[in-house]
Amino acid sequence: MRLSLLALTAAALLATPALAAPLELALPDGAAVSAEATTAATSYRLLTGPWQEGAGPASTLEGTRTDTAWRLRADQETTLQILAPLRDQIQAAGYTILYQCETEACGGFDFRYELDLLSEPEMHVDLGDFRYLAARHGTDWLALTVSRSSESGFVHLTTMTVQDVRPVTPDNPLAAPTPAPAIAPSDFATQIEAKGAVALDDLIFESGATDLGPEDFASLRAMADYLSTRPEAVIVLVGHTDATGGLEANIALSKRRADSVRARLLADYGVAPEQLSAEGAGWLAPRASSLTPEGRDKNRRVEAVLAPTRQ
Structure with missing residues (x-):
């Protein structure tokens, strides 16, 4: 199946030359969306390195966040086999890989619980078998987490479009609401x-x-x-x-x-x-x-x- 991650209108208002093109990810046959959510004007701490001694490098972002989780068929053999083709597509779309890791190299239990994911059972993470990837293309950032159970594979994608989240004021007209025209x-x-x-x-x-x-x-x-x-x-x-x-x-x-x-x-x-x-x-x-x-x-x-x- 395919998911369109559309560059949001507000990101275009930032007028940066590094805006990401729309990204389409082709997931394995039989993948089904298990949960999704969108939050406007929020903050998100995207991990960009391993979790060690109670801390880890991260980028704190503000803007519009989307989260999508998929459940895959039971015949996905390893988390690397799930991740690798998605990673290739992300790079082909112009994203730069900021960090990627596997289970213990990520920081194990502590790293996983620093990830802000959609909840179980829609997104299951095996604490002994997961992989993570963070990437960026201009004002568009993403975090990809994959894992599996004995029955299914799981993919979680968080995207963040960085944009001005201040309330509309005379000095900040970004995304000012357009009044609906009166109907005569x-x-x-x-x-x-x-x-x-x-x-x-x-x-x-x-x-x-x-x-x-x-x-x-x-x-x-x-x-x-x-x-x-x-x-x-x-x-x-x-x-x-x-x-x-x-x-x-x-x-x-x-x-x-x-x-x-x-x-x-x-x-x-x-x-x-x-x-x-x-x-x-x-x-x-x-x-x-x-x-x-x-x-x-x-x-x-x-x-x-x-x-x-x-x-």
Whole structure:
């Protein structure tokens, strides 16, 4: 299988000539992703040497971190056989190997527990048989750990794109949020009647949250104006979530978000109750990858869907 490690937009803003090209790793046939996570604006201590007498060399990085773990088929014979082809691909992509080691040469037990890996059983590390590699290409860094059990091989890849993590200020406009354009009533009517649905992108939901802020939302005003001139129209508000957590819980969460929007339209904009209903789709209809913070933000949304006209 293949994994695309895309250079993140914020890294490009640093305007350095040493940016890494997108990296694709070909894993052995039968490899399956067992766990993955992405964290924006975080720090990570990437080990670059052996662990000895309670310490070891490392580079402390700040930026966007991604972690992916794979489980391999049981016929992988040694950790070196797992590592070697991945190492070749990493070097071919322009990365410089900073450090690589095997078990005791790494520092054994102490080295392994300095590695910040995804947890068992998704990523298993045999304390008597593992290998590690650290590499860098411009602002992109990576740490690769491989191990095996009696039943499977395991691969863990951490990538770190170094970038400015300071909050947006007048002196630091990097990654400043772009306000969602207001939807004029005429635009809302054109979009929903032409496409059947409109994403209410000026509504902001934090991960796991359902409440709207107290401000006036242009998309809700445009929807209310549309419905007031079309008393026969019915709109279904459909909530969507990112892919954090289980499906059942996210369907319930997305339904509560849609209910929150419906309640606001009834209370503050005077929409007739019979013109609105609310449903939840969870993470079943993403419009972006939930592997990145930007993708998760896009997926947390409520859409207005035009229902068949009442007879």
